[in-house]
Amino acid sequence: MPQLAPSPAPLALDGRALRLARRDVRLDGEELGLLRDANELLGNPAALRARMEEDGYLLLRNLLPLEQVLGARRAVLAYMDQQGQVDRDHDLMDGRRAKDAKGLYLGGRKELTHGPEFLAMAESPAYFDFFQSFFGEAAMTFGYKWLRAVGDGDATSPHYDVVYMGRGTTSRLYTCWTPLGEIGLHDGPLAVLQGSHNLPAYQRIRETYGRADVDRDNIESFFSHDPLEISARYGGRWLTAEFHPGDVLIFGMFLMHGAIRNESNRFRLSADLRFQPVAEPVDERWIGDSPLANYGWRKTPAVPLEVSRKEWQV
Numbered sequence: 511m512p513q514l515a516p517s518p519a520p521l522a523l524d525g526r527a528l529r530l531a532r533r534d535v536r537l538d539g540e541e542l543g544l545l546r547d548a549n550e551l552l553g554n555p556a557a558l559r560a561r562m563e564e565d566g567y568l569l570l571r572n573l574l575p576l577e578q579v580l581g582a583r584r585a586v587l588a589y590m591d592q593q594g595q596v597d598r599d600h601d602l603m604d605g606r607r608a609k610d611a612k613g614l615y616l617g618g619r620k621e622l623t624h625g626p627e628f629l630a631m632a633e634s635p636a637y638f639d640f641f642q643s644f645f646g647e648a649a650m651t652f653g654y655k656w657l658r659a660v661g662d663g664d665a666t667s668p669h670y671d672v673v674y675m676g677r678g679t680t681s682r683l684y685t686c687w688t689p690l691g692e693i694g695l696h697d698g699p700l701a702v703l704q705g706s707h708n709l710p711a712y713q714r715i716r717e718t719y720g721r722a723d724v725d726r727d728n729i730e731s732f733f734s735h736d737p738l739e740i741s742a743r744y745g746g747r748w749l750t751a752e753f754h755p756g757d758v759l760i761f762g763m764f765l766m767h768g769a770i771r772n773e774s775n776r777f778r779l780s781a782d783l784r785f786q787p788v789a790e791p792v793d794e795r796w797i798g799d800s801p802l803a804n805y806g807w808r809k810t811p812a813v814p815l816e817v818s819r820k821e822w823q824v
């Protein structure tokens with residue numbers, strides 16, 4: 511296990527406005543609060559599982575060795591630099607956007623995601639050790655790796671991950687959102703809606719939207735573009751944090767999450783990696799040497815969000 515550094519000093523809930531998906535939210539503890547870390551529970555799998563049930567997520571600071579994360583960052587930026595995306599008036603590792611460079615989705619690009627530097631991070635023994643202990647049995651990860659270089663103004667809208675990967679186990683499959691560098695509040699950190707995983711008010715959403723499959727149903731995939739519309743109507747609280755290389759945010763398939771807008775001149779680099787027990791059924795779209803991925807989604811215009819939600823009555 512890597513050495514655990516103390517958690518950073520808590521941020522002030524100073525009421526500043528952050529753009530979450532398409533809406534300004536106030537960091538005031540009401541509209542948006544702060545994630546708590548679960549580092550004190552490491553080594554106690556029962557307590558970690560209980561915390562996951564309660565909060566819907568585990569924020570683990572310094573889970574991954576720094577050199578693995580920075581190695582992956584270097585590899586991603588070198589790849590982007592070859593395509594002229596990085597402003598080389600600055601150090602490569604700053605990850606500044608070249609003039610007019612846009613955000614890039616780099617998931618599934620095996621020449622990058624299966625290169626030695628990226629893979630050393632994405633399949634780090636630190637993940638396998640953690641999940642072996644958390645599951646109490648052997649863990650596996652998907653062959654497909656999701657990788658994002660988020661540009662200025664980009665912000666993911668709220669969704670459950672199950673709509674993309676719900677054909678295997680859904681109760682023991684976890685997303686590991688992994689920052690590949692410092693991600694401050696204005697650099698596009700992830701935000702989660704605590705309570706969307708277990709509050710009774712979300713039951714109908716879990717049973718309708720939560721049973722959709724983007725390849726079969728060709729839905730838009732996001733549940734809303736307005737995070738506060740969801741929390742005002744169904745309850746729960748949006749939470750975010752500043753992230754540092756080595757940190758990992760782990761959550762299940764039924765936790766609503768999205769991202770705060772990146773307002774910086776640097777790319778927000780992050781990977782989302784998936785882990786589950788080896789013994790559980792697996793969604794075949796994401797494994798093997800050439801994963802099929804989401805083969806049917808958006809091949810024709812997707813069913814508009816409003817139409818799906820009307821049908822689901824949510």
Ligand SMILES: O=C(O)CCC(=O)C(=O)O
Pocket residue numbers: 658665666671685686687700767768769780781782
């Ligand atoms: O990084 C993002 O903006 C979105 C990530 C995400 O949706 C996920 O990790 O499941």
